[in-house]
Amino acid sequence: MAQNTRVTAKKLFIFAACMFGFGYVMVPMYDLLCDVTGLNGKTGEVSQVKAESMHVDMNRLVTVEFDTNVNPALPWKFKASEFKMNVHPGEIAEAVFVVENTSNKPVVGQAVPSLVPALASLYFDKTECFCFTAQLLEPGERKEMIVRYVVGSELPENISTMTLSYTFFKAPDSDDVAVSEKESVKAISSKS
Amino acid sequence: MSYAAVHEDDHHDHDHKPTGIGRWLFSTNHKDIGTMYLVFSLIMFFIGGAMAMVIRAELFQPGLQFVDPQFFNSMTTVHALVMIFGAVMPAGVGLANWMIPMMIGAPDMAMPRMNNMSFWILPFAFTLLLATFFMQGGAPAGGWTMYPPLVLQLGDGFPFLIFAVHFLGISSIMGAINIIATVFNMRAPGMTFMRLPLFVWTWIITAFLLIAAMPVLAGAVTMLLTDKFFGTAFFDAAGGGDPVLFQHVFWFFGHPEVYILVLPSFGIISQIIPTFARKPLFGYASMVYATASIAFLSFFVWAHHMFTVGMPLAGELFFMYATMAIAVPTGVKVFNWTATMWKGSMTFETPMLFAIGVLFMFTLGGFSGLMMGITPVDFQYHDTYFIVAHFHYVLVPGIVFGIISGVYYWMPKWTGHMYDEKLGKLHFWTSTISVNVLFFPMHFIGLAGMPRRIPDYSTQFTDWNMIISIGGFAFGLSQLILVWVVIKCIRGGEKATDQVWEGAHGLEFTLSSPPPFHSFTTPPEVTDATAHS
Ligand code: HEM
Ligand SMILES: [Cu+2]
Numbered sequence: 001m002a003q004n005t006r007v008t009a010k011k012l013f014i015f016a017a018c019m020f021g022f023g024y025v026m027v028p029m030y031d032l033l034c035d036v037t038g039l040n041g042k043t044g045e046v047s048q049v050k051a052e053s054m055h056v057d058m059n060r061l062v063t064v065e066f067d068t069n070v071n072p073a074l075p076w077k078f079k080a081s082e083f084k085m086n087v088h089p090g091e092i093a094e095a096v097f098v099v100e101n102t103s104n105k106p107v108v109g110q111a112v113p114s115l116v117p118a119l120a121s122l123y124f125d126k127t128e129c130f131c132f133t134a135q136l137l138e139p140g141e142r143k144e145m146i147v148r149y150v151v152g153s154e155l156p157e158n159i160s161t162m163t164l165s166y167t168f169f170k171a172p173d174s175d176d177v178a179v180s181e182k183e184s185v186k187a188i189s190s191k192s
Numbered sequence: 193m194s195y196a197a198v199h200e201d202d203h204h205d206h207d208h209k210p211t212g213i214g215r216w217l218f219s220t221n222h223k224d225i226g227t228m229y230l231v232f233s234l235i236m237f238f239i240g241g242a243m244a245m246v247i248r249a250e251l252f253q254p255g256l257q258f259v260d261p262q263f264f265n266s267m268t269t270v271h272a273l274v275m276i277f278g279a280v281m282p283a284g285v286g287l288a289n290w291m292i293p294m295m296i297g298a299p300d301m302a303m304p305r306m307n308n309m310s311f312w313i314l315p316f317a318f319t320l321l322l323a324t325f326f327m328q329g330g331a332p333a334g335g336w337t338m339y340p341p342l343v344l345q346l347g348d349g350f351p352f353l354i355f356a357v358h359f360l361g362i363s364s365i366m367g368a369i370n371i372i373a374t375v376f377n378m379r380a381p382g383m384t385f386m387r388l389p390l391f392v393w394t395w396i397i398t399a400f401l402l403i404a405a406m407p408v409l410a411g412a413v414t415m416l417l418t419d420k421f422f423g424t425a426f427f428d429a430a431g432g433g434d435p436v437l438f439q440h441v442f443w444f445f446g447h448p449e450v451y452i453l454v455l456p457s458f459g460i461i462s463q464i465i466p467t468f469a470r471k472p473l474f475g476y477a478s479m480v481y482a483t484a485s486i487a488f489l490s491f492f493v494w495a496h497h498m499f500t501v502g503m504p505l506a507g508e509l510f511f512m513y514a515t516m517a518i519a520v521p522t523g524v525k526v527f528n529w530t531a532t533m534w535k536g537s538m539t540f541e542t543p544m545l546f547a548i549g550v551l552f553m554f555t556l557g558g559f560s561g562l563m564m565g566i567t568p569v570d571f572q573y574h575d576t577y578f579i580v581a582h583f584h585y586v587l588v589p590g591i592v593f594g595i596i597s598g599v600y601y602w603m604p605k606w607t608g609h610m611y612d613e614k615l616g617k618l619h620f621w622t623s624t625i626s627v628n629v630l631f632f633p634m635h636f637i638g639l640a641g642m643p644r645r646i647p648d649y650s651t652q653f654t655d656w657n658m659i660i661s662i663g664g665f666a667f668g669l670s671q672l673i674l675v676w677v678v679i680k681c682i683r684g685g686e687k688a689t690d691q692v693w694e695g696a697h698g699l700e701f702t703l704s705s706p707p708p709f710h711s712f713t714t715p716p717e718v719t720d721a722t723a724h725s
Contacts, residue, residue: 008369009306016407023444171430
């Protein structure tokens with residue numbers, strides 16, 4: 001192989017390797033972009049102190065709706081106590097959700113939030129949420145969980161309603177999951 | 193000079209032509225490898241085609257007739273993978289192997305051994321993929337786009353799917369590097385870049401797209417693999433990941449991929465149209481720049497495949513305008529091809545017929561692409577038969593016809609015999625009529641709301657589906673004519689001249705038909721007069 005061929009080929013192989021790396025770089029880039037734009041509706045977190053110091057806009061009322069979903073692999077029931085609330089921007093509000101483990105095994109679940117319109121998620125912050133950590137439910141256990149949140153008063157004028165959606169998934173890393181994971185795999189392969 | 197060096201490298205098959213199975217297994221000759229690519233592609237075309245026939249048989253009537261839904265979904269998924277990675281891409285690489293060294297005045301490809309490897313990886317990769325049909329859980333059925341979480345539910349076949357994609361990626365990256373190294377280092381004296389035939393130009397640009405895009409796909413499927421088996425959570429919402437991220441990574445590869453498929457076809461018809469219009473290509477330089485801008489822009493439009501996943505308005509608008517922008521350089525190309533024919537003394541041999549078919553029907557597919565690029569209306573078109581109509585117009589009469597036109601155009605050069613012109617024309621007309629009966633009505637049922645990738649449908653779609661299926665069977669059968677023409681042409685026929693076609697220009701037509709085993713052992717001198725047509 002000629003010298004210049006070898007040089008060209010080497011450069012191109014390095015380029016290909018860089019592009020493989022670029023595929024992985026897209027992961028943090030995507031997270032960053034989502035943070036900046038609210039793209040995937042991920043909501044923020046603030047301290048109680050900071051939330052309390054926010055200016056409350058008593059002249060404005062916005063509606064927050066709640067939507068609840070359970071991934072089929074998780075044997076739970078999940079509902080919001082109230083389906084919507086009217087709040088003043090800047091005021092700290094609290095919503096209550098109810099979950100129930102309908103299986104006869106302890107199961108760990110993780111809730112994943114998402115807010116639409118995505119733009120609103122930049123102004124939607126929580127001081128406390130059951131989605132911050134995984135939740136363990138004993139067989140048949142039923143429990144109430146809360147979200148404490150505040151809608152920033154800088155929320156653009158044209159947004160009057162937002163929907164906060166939660167989906168409960170089976171937590172990927174927990175002991176009981178190992179057992180139930182196998183079951184779900186079985187369920188899938190028996191279906192197919 | 194690189195020629196001497198390549199010769200030393202190759203001296204085992206320098207002066208004798210190896211024979212028997214070893215000739216093919218260990219071949220480092222660009223023509224033999226090109227032939228193997230083309231034959232492989234033809235076999236895959238029929239395997240993928242058989243799957244399409246199953247799909248159309250099932251959809252002939254509403255209700256479930258022949259196959260269960262899981263198998264139907266495997267058919268659509270594997271049909272697409274086989275056609276894209278097994279039929280179209282290898283055909284393009286095969287033509288590049290055969291023609292590029294001859295077109296630039298080189299004796300062979302720059303890296304003959306790597307060439308051999310990149311071919312032989314393909315049958316291996318497709319064995320992995322097709323073996324999944326016999327595994328627990330069946331073949332991939334979640335769509336060729338492999339979206340999680342659905343694709344993660346695939347049974348034992350899952351790692352085979354992923355490794356098959358890895359191998360296909362490695363093969364095409366090696367092929368692409370070889371092509372670039374060949375064109376950059378082995379051009380004959382006087383063959384400057386702006387004298388390269390357009391087929392060579394489109395292939396350089398395609399090769400760069402391959403090297404930029406395929407590794408990203410490899411990364412995406414590797415993430416799927418680690419998500420499934422090694423506890424990562426790139427796309428697992430419960431673990432903090434996001435399944436939509438996969439769509440972004442996939443389509444960052446996926447849209448450039450559609451241009452990887454189509455650019456060689458553009459190159460082929462840019463050779464053929466001037467030959468049969470007996471006029472030089474109109475706007476050579478603008479063709480090169482248009483091709484390069486299409487390739488560049490193709491990296492900024494990927495989210496037009498994701499308008500409905502929920503993007504911010506700014507994103508929807510950006511990707512809408514970027515998609516529209518691609519129509520500009522594409523329009524330049526269509527204009528130039530048309531202007532090449534303007535006032536030319538045209539004749540309509542089979543390659544020209546197929547090339548004109550590409551021009552018309554690719555443009556039709558481009559128009560439906562533009563329609564879908566308008567964000568608000570795409571919400572209606574998305575995931576319906578309208579998009580099936582779109583990509584089949586660009587893929588079948590746009591790309592497969594381009595490849596077929598190239599095969600007819602160069603077949604006399606390869607075999608030394610003219611093919612049967614009557615059968616060639618028959619092949620063109622049966623294919624063109626049936627391809628339109630097959631794909632045109634898909635626009636209607638798509639607009640009326642028939643979803644894609646579904647084995648059953650509401651009864652109001654029955655009539656069109658029957659017509660579509662009939663078109664499908666007719667198109668499938670028509671392709672047998674191609675096989676017959678090729679076999680007949682290899683066996684014998686009227687002796688082809690060196691120039692083959694009256695209006696043909698370019699270095700490949702200065703060689704004998706069939707050309708010598710090593711194309712140009714002494715590099716030809718290229719001047720303005722002998723450069724591209
Ligand atoms: C170069 C040849 C082309 C090929 C091979 C091609 C192929 C495809 C494929 C395979 C899909 C569907 C993917 C899927 O969802 O599974 C698609 C969708 C799409 N294509 Fe093309 N395309 C081509 C040209 C174009 C052009 C020129 C435009 C626009 C100017 C375009 C615009 C679109 C849009 C907007 C969609 C998304 C439709 C939807 O999902 O609702 N395409 N194309
Ligand atoms: Cu696209």
